[in-house]
Amino acid sequence: METIYIKHPIDPERIKKAPSVMALGYFDGVHKGHQQVIKTAAKVAIEQKLPLAVMTFHPHPKEVLSTSTRPMRYITPLQEKMEQMKKLGVDQFYIISFTKEFASLSPQQFVKDYLISLNVQHVVAGFDFTYGAKGKGNMDTIEEDSKGHFNFSMVPALKNGSIKVSSTHIRELIHQGEVQLIPDDLGRYYKMSGTVIDGEKRGRKLGFPTANIQMNERYEIPKTGVYVVKLSIDGHHYFGVCNIGYKPTFHVKHEGDPSIEVHIFDFKQDIYGKEVEIEWLKRIREEKKFASIDDLIHQIHMDKEQSITYLKKNQLAF
Ligand SMILES: Cc1cc2nc3c(=O)[nH]c(=O)nc-3n(C[C@H](O)[C@H](O)[C@H](O)COP(=O)(O)O)c2cc1C
Ligand SMILES: Nc1ncnc2c1ncn2[C@@H]1O[C@H](COP(=O)(O)OP(=O)(O)O)[C@@H](O)[C@H]1O
Numbered sequence: 352m353e354t355i356y357i358k359h360p361i362d363p364e365r366i367k368k369a370p371s372v373m374a375l376g377y378f379d380g381v382h383k384g385h386q387q388v389i390k391t392a393a394k395v396a397i398e399q400k401l402p403l404a405v406m407t408f409h410p411h412p413k414e415v416l417s418t419s420t421r422p423m424r425y426i427t428p429l430q431e432k433m434e435q436m437k438k439l440g441v442d443q444f445y446i447i448s449f450t451k452e453f454a455s456l457s458p459q460q461f462v463k464d465y466l467i468s469l470n471v472q473h474v475v476a477g478f479d480f481t482y483g484a485k486g487k488g489n490m491d492t493i494e495e496d497s498k499g500h501f502n503f504s505m506v507p508a509l510k511n512g513s514i515k516v517s518s519t520h521i522r523e524l525i526h527q528g529e530v531q532l533i534p535d536d537l538g539r540y541y542k543m544s545g546t547v548i549d550g551e552k553r554g555r556k557l558g559f560p561t562a563n564i565q566m567n568e569r570y571e572i573p574k575t576g577v578y579v580v581k582l583s584i585d586g587h588h589y590f591g592v593c594n595i596g597y598k599p600t601f602h603v604k605h606e607g608d609p610s611i612e613v614h615i616f617d618f619k620q621d622i623y624g625k626e627v628e629i630e631w632l633k634r635i636r637e638e639k640k641f642a643s644i645d646d647l648i649h650q651i652h653m654d655k656e657q658s659i660t661y662l663k664k665n666q667l668a669f
Pocket of ligand 2: 547548549550551552553554555556559560562563613615616617618620621622623
């Protein structure tokens with residue numbers, strides 16, 4: 352996959368003008384609805400013997416246009432989005448830097464500069480895709496704005512039961528800790544990449560060493576609590592039990608991002624500094640403040656047992 356970064360204003364002299372089929376969207380999550388859009392474009396690309404291209408915008412428009420001071424978090428930060436695009440067989444991945452100036456382009460100017468000038472032959476987008484200043488361009492205006500330079504296909508909403516598959520719904524599931532439901536919408540478990548860092552060196556003394564994981568990017572954060580997780584380290588897969596939270600047994604203050612700590616089953620290696628991937632399989636309980644360390648240790652034993660039972664019952668491991 353070729354990745355093409357474009358900074359606004361686009362320089363028409365410097366861009367490739369080979370014809371392509373282009374799927375358009377923000378695609379945070381690259382969920383089943385997004386996959387439908389990209390697969391529709393892939394089908395047209397095969398029929399027309401053209402490369403499959405995807406155009407996305409980064410950072411997320413909300414991050415640039417919203418007045419909120421809270422930083423935007425992602426289901427798939429850019430690196431992860433790229434990985435998913437590769438898996439879908441995308442040939443060219445265009446990343447347009449989303450700035451206030453870019454956002455103020457009229458819909459017609461966007462189509463002219465970013466689609467027609469790239470020699471796009473066919474555009475595919477989801478039913479709710481909008482383009483141009485204030486999102487005034489949409490699936491009802493694109494035909495007129497294309498001025499006959501390209502055809503387009505609109506992909507209808509994908510539903511999971513009565514609920515529309517959407518990044519918003521997946522975010523809600525992450526925040527509610529309902530991670531076991533996420534594969535229905537996302538097509539895979541929610542996962543993060545991170546680095547194993549030093550903790551407070553207490554885990555080993557408790558009889559439960561825990562790998563403390565620092566997220567590598569601004570991911571959406573699951574609800575605090577204890578989870579069954581899968582870890583990938585150097586291409587090997589392990590299962591474990593994870594606490595995400597503020598460790599109220601030891602700390603009074605709950606500031607900043609929660610810590611993420613995984614006790615890995617049947618594992619005894621030093622992995623400080625390693626890059627890992629953590630998949631969130633199932634939330635099993637709330638984080639609690641224990642009256643004694645013995646009570647906490649007893650509870651962690653039970654969490655481990657419960658996790659292994661869950662993994663066995665769902666034929667995920669053991
Ligand atoms: C499965 C599991 C469940 C945990 N549950 C709690 C909890 O409910 N409350 C709490 O204060 N700490 C909880 N912890 C966090 C421990 O307090 C923490 O692992 C220990 O303090 C070691 O921290 P360190 O690795 O930073 O040294 C849990 C840890 C694990 C692995
Ligand atoms: N089963 C295991 N699960 C998690 N980490 C383990 C395990 N066995 C060994 N380790 C190593 O021990 C470290 C955790 O030890 P711990 O005493 O909890 O210290 P820290 O507070 O630095 O996390 C991990 O980062 C990892 O390198």
